[in-house]
Amino acid sequence: MRIILNNREEEINSNSLTVNELLTLKKFSFRMRIVKINGKLVPRDQYDTTIINDGDNVQIIYLMSGG
Amino acid sequence: MRIIDIKRHLGHFRAGIAGAGGLGSNCAVALARSGIGTLVIADYDQVEESNLSRQYYFKYQTGKYKTDALREIISLTGSETKVITFNTELNRQNIVSIFKGCHVVVEAFDRAEMKEMFVETLQKELPGVPLVIASGVAGYGMNDTLRSRKIDDTLFVCGDESSETSSDLPPMAPRVGIVANMQANIVIELLMKMKPDKSTDK
Numbered sequence: 381m382r383i384i385l386n387n388r389e390e391e392i393n394s395n396s397l398t399v400n401e402l403l404t405l406k407k408f409s410f411r412m413r414i415v416k417i418n419g420k421l422v423p424r425d426q427y428d429t430t431i432i433n434d435g436d437n438v439q440i441i442y443l444m445s446g447g
Numbered sequence: 448m449r450i451i452d453i454k455r456h457l458g459h460f461r462a463g464i465a466g467a468g469g470l471g472s473n474c475a476v477a478l479a480r481s482g483i484g485t486l487v488i489a490d491y492d493q494v495e496e497s498n499l500s501r502q503y504y505f506k507y508q509t510g511k512y513k514t515d516a517l518r519e520i521i522s523l524t525g526s527e528t529k530v531i532t533f534n535t536e537l538n539r540q541n542i543v544s545i546f547k548g549c550h551v552v553v554e555a556f557d558r559a560e561m562k563e564m565f566v567e568t569l570q571k572e573l574p575g576v577p578l579v580i581a582s583g584v585a586g587y588g589m590n591d592t593l594r595s596r597k598i599d600d601t602l603f604v605c606g607d608e609s610s611e612t613s614s615d616l617p618p619m620a621p622r623v624g625i626v627a628n629m630q631a632n633i634v635i636e637l638l639m640k641m642k643p644d645k646s647t648d649k
Contacts (some may be wrong), residue, residue: 412559413453414566419599421570424563439598441560443566446585447470447623 381434395434399427402438412443453635454464454482458527461485462634463549465537465565467513468492469618470581471555472503473627474634475517479526486521489533489545490514523552530574530639543572546613551637553630554580558613566602575601579633583607584626593622595629605629 381392385406396440397405399415414423416439422430432438462483464471467490475486490513505600509514512621515531521530542565546552552569556562562580569578581604583592592607605626612618 392538407621412563414602416565416570416598416602418648419601421567423567423571424573439602441580441598441602441604442582443562443580444583444609444611445557445559445562446583446605446610447466447555447557447581447626 383432383435384437386439396431399430399432402432403427403440408440410442412445414441414443415439417443453639455484457635457638458484459562460550460638460641461487461548462638463487463546464489464555465546465552465553466490466555466561467517468555469501469556469620469623470584470630471512471553472517472520472634473624474553474555474631476520476524477628477631478502478526478634479528479530481631481645482526483528483634483638485529485531486643487533487546487549488514488517489535489537489633491534491536501618501623513583519560525538531626533551537561538570539587542568546573549575549576551579551634554578555630557618559611570601577603578603579603579605579630579637580586581611581630583604583625584623585610585612585618585620589622590625593625593629595633601636603633605633619624 383390418437464475465489493515494508494511504516515628518530536603536625545623554565595605597603
């Protein structure tokens with residue numbers, strides 16, 4: 381399937397996957413982050429149950445301490 | 448548009464600021480000087496001497512609650528902004544009641560755990576309210592790495608999205624101030640596109 385990941389089109393070798401699987405696959409290793417799918421926020425406790433499908437727009441934003 | 452017209456427009460709006468440290472104090476002052484109608488500021492902390500390296504506070508204010516110190520500074524600017532403060536630690540239970548009614552909200556925490564909790568709660572509970580967050584302010588130099596990015600209609604991120612504060616990479620006045628003012632700049636840009644609603648009190 382094809383998804384948009386942080387504004388770039390990506391070919392994923394699977395028909396659907398969970399948020400956690402995407403994070404592992406694309407090596408998003410930094411722990412503090414926000415995930416949004418099609419503009420809707422996915423809370424951390426739903427990373428294993430939320431499915432990403434073909435055509436989805438996925439945004440992953442790292443949150444760095446400091447301010 | 449003349450400054451007087453910009454101030455008159457901004458005077459109809461209410462912005463929330465979550466955290467009154469380096470980001471929140473600088474952002475609040477920039478918005479107050481620009482004529483924003485109301486600021487809702489939440490922080491539980493007191494001003495410490497170590498804060499003075501980057502936060503808008505003054506030495507004589509050490510020991511005061513940051514919300515009180517910031518209210519004092521805003522009044523010293525001559526701004527007519529109404530300041531509503533919550534001297535409390537934000538959590539998943541109180542965020543909605545504190546920031547409900549804000550036309551836009553600024554995330555201005557120090558710790559990433561708080562940033563995550565706040566963004567999750569606000570975007571879930573108040574989904575239509577634009578949220579301006581900061582990520583990546585530590586260190587000095589590297590002007591060209593600082594940017595602001597629109598994620599979608601309700602989420603904007605300012606900072607370099609990579610510099611994490613540590614003992615070797617402290618947050619400092621210039622970069623924290625730049626990012627805080629970037630956040631204020633987005634708030635103004637968003638509010639200038641909004642139409643005032645009649646129910647808004649000044």
